[in-house]
Amino acid sequence: MKDTYEAIKVTDDIYWVGAIDWGIRDFHGYLTGRGTTYNAFVILADTITLIDTVKAPFKQEMLARIASIVNPEDISYIISNHTEMDHSGSLPDVIEAVKPEKVFASMNGVKALADHFHMDREIIGVQDRETVSLGSRNVTFVETKMLHWPDSMFTYLTEEKFLFSSDAFGMHLASSERFADQLDDGILEYEAAKYYANILLPFSPLVTKLLDKVAGLGITINTIAPDHGPIWRKEPTRMLNSYATWAAQEPTNKAVVVYDTMWESTTAMARAIGEGLAAGGTTTRLMPLRSCHRSDVATDILDAGALLVGSPTINNNIFPTVADTLTYLKGLKPQNLIGAAFGSCGWSGEAVKQISDMLAAMKIELIGDGVKVKYVPDSAALAQCYSLGERIAAKLKETCK
Amino acid sequence: MKKYVCLVCGYVYDPAVGDPDGGIAAGTPFEDLPDDWVCPVCGASKDQFEEETG
Numbered sequence: 197m198k199d200t201y202e203a204i205k206v207t208d209d210i211y212w213v214g215a216i217d218w219g220i221r222d223f224h225g226y227l228t229g230r231g232t233t234y235n236a237f238v239i240l241a242d243t244i245t246l247i248d249t250v251k252a253p254f255k256q257e258m259l260a261r262i263a264s265i266v267n268p269e270d271i272s273y274i275i276s277n278h279t280e281m282d283h284s285g286s287l288p289d290v291i292e293a294v295k296p297e298k299v300f301a302s303m304n305g306v307k308a309l310a311d312h313f314h315m316d317r318e319i320i321g322v323q324d325r326e327t328v329s330l331g332s333r334n335v336t337f338v339e340t341k342m343l344h345w346p347d348s349m350f351t352y353l354t355e356e357k358f359l360f361s362s363d364a365f366g367m368h369l370a371s372s373e374r375f376a377d378q379l380d381d382g383i384l385e386y387e388a389a390k391y392y393a394n395i396l397l398p399f400s401p402l403v404t405k406l407l408d409k410v411a412g413l414g415i416t417i418n419t420i421a422p423d424h425g426p427i428w429r430k431e432p433t434r435m436l437n438s439y440a441t442w443a444a445q446e447p448t449n450k451a452v453v454v455y456d457t458m459w460e461s462t463t464a465m466a467r468a469i470g471e472g473l474a475a476g477g478t479t480t481r482l483m484p485l486r487s488c489h490r491s492d493v494a495t496d497i498l499d500a501g502a503l504l505v506g507s508p509t510i511n512n513n514i515f516p517t518v519a520d521t522l523t524y525l526k527g528l529k530p531q532n533l534i535g536a537a538f539g540s541c542g543w544s545g546e547a548v549k550q551i552s553d554m555l556a557a558m559k560i561e562l563i564g565d566g567v568k569v570k571y572v573p574d575s576a577a578l579a580q581c582y583s584l585g586e587r588i589a590a591k592l593k594e595t596c597k
Numbered sequence: 598m599k600k601y602v603c604l605v606c607g608y609v610y611d612p613a614v615g616d617p618d619g620g621i622a623a624g625t626p627f628e629d630l631p632d633d634w635v636c637p638v639c640g641a642s643k644d645q646f647e648e649e650t651g
Contacts, residue, residue, distance in 0.1 A: 339640070341640035342605055342639035342640065346606065346638050346639055398605075401605070401645070402641070
């Protein structure tokens with residue numbers, strides 16, 4: 197009986213054999229509102245080669261797609277570009293099923309695969325820019341350490357000018373279409389930015405270096421196939437340009453106000469700050485944290501120039517949702533931000549200072565000492581919040597010309 | 598001797614240990630590492646390191 201899952205032709209000799217995860221919404225804490233795909237590819241060279249695998253529960257889907265074009269046992273090489281389990285989870289079982297002659301990974305990939313799967317199987321470590329012949333085709337490996345794991349690498353198929361870019365240039369987006377040019381442009385832009393903000397932002401200095409390195413290789417790229425989301429065949433350099441912009445983190449005249457509240461006092465402060473920011477000409481996003489996910493906050497921070505954080509004080513501490521998002525943002529290391537803290541409290545009111553200290557530790561330039569209000573803000577307190585918004589707006593206008 | 602932390606991946610260079618895989622003998626202070634030395638975990642260059650505090 198014919199299987200329902202089939203390989204999708206990408207070029208004459210390259211087929212997509214990945215899996216579509218329509219249902220996932222929590223990807224290790226990243227809200228994947230549109231699901232995702234785990235992309236794997238078969239190269240039909242003399243030496244038939246599989247690039248990456250899929251998350252373990254999707255193994256049968258991938259094997260069925262492979263079987264629609266080739267007997268899986270005819271695959272001689274498997275290349276693992278990235279050890280994270282959404283791409284390697286099926287690897288041990290696929291090795292068992294396919295019995296490949298050779299399995300390749302970066303030097304760090306060899307160690308990381310051993311630490312994941314404890315397999316009794318040789319994985320061949322490849323060097324940066326090492327080339328391996330597939331008979332009629334050649335692949336060159338490009339080390340991309342910390343983009344976004346120590347083991348990450350690209351595989352470049354020379355004859356087709358085809359870059360398998362692992363977790364770079366991708367996005368979490370489930371779709372029946374396999375190519376970016378078949379999808380809505382606004383959704384692509386948003387999901388690619390969200391992916392960058394949540395996965396690659398902390399490594400922005402390395403992204404800049406990598407783009408220089410890729411440019412320095414002097415290679416032409418006709419197609420970029422990431423491990424998540426659609427394949428870029430019509431505008432292969434579009435994501436290179438977007439990554440250059442995002443990595444530079446030039447601030448724009450935009451402020452993000454994140455906060456939570458217990459009795460709506462901190463909300464009232466956030467609203468007043470937001471009105472002051474908007475009146476000052478700043479694009480303003482208010483993100484109440486019991487409605488907004490931390491990964492959406494990260495996305496909005498990507499092109500922002502200011503981050504304002506508000507929290508009530510609960511039992512001498514920051515409200516937990518605010519601490520959650522701040523911890524997450526701290527790890528993402530956003531650059532070139534100005535900011536301030538605010539919040540309502542009953543008696544001790546430590547949260548505003550605690551937030552200010554965290555913002556300072558994130559190298560965010562603090563504007564003022566923060567606004568702290570007892571219980572419910574009166575009109576004078578709200579005016580102070582509005583004025584903080586105006587000050588931030590004025591500063592952004594000055595720096596984001 | 599002072600330890601230095603990689604700002605990219607968090608690896609700590611401990612002079613007492615050196616970087617044997619990178620050909621750096623134990624006892625080599627961070628300052629004496631060659632300019633082209635890179636973080637053994639993530640490949641970041643020396644200027645991406647800061648003295649470990651606390």
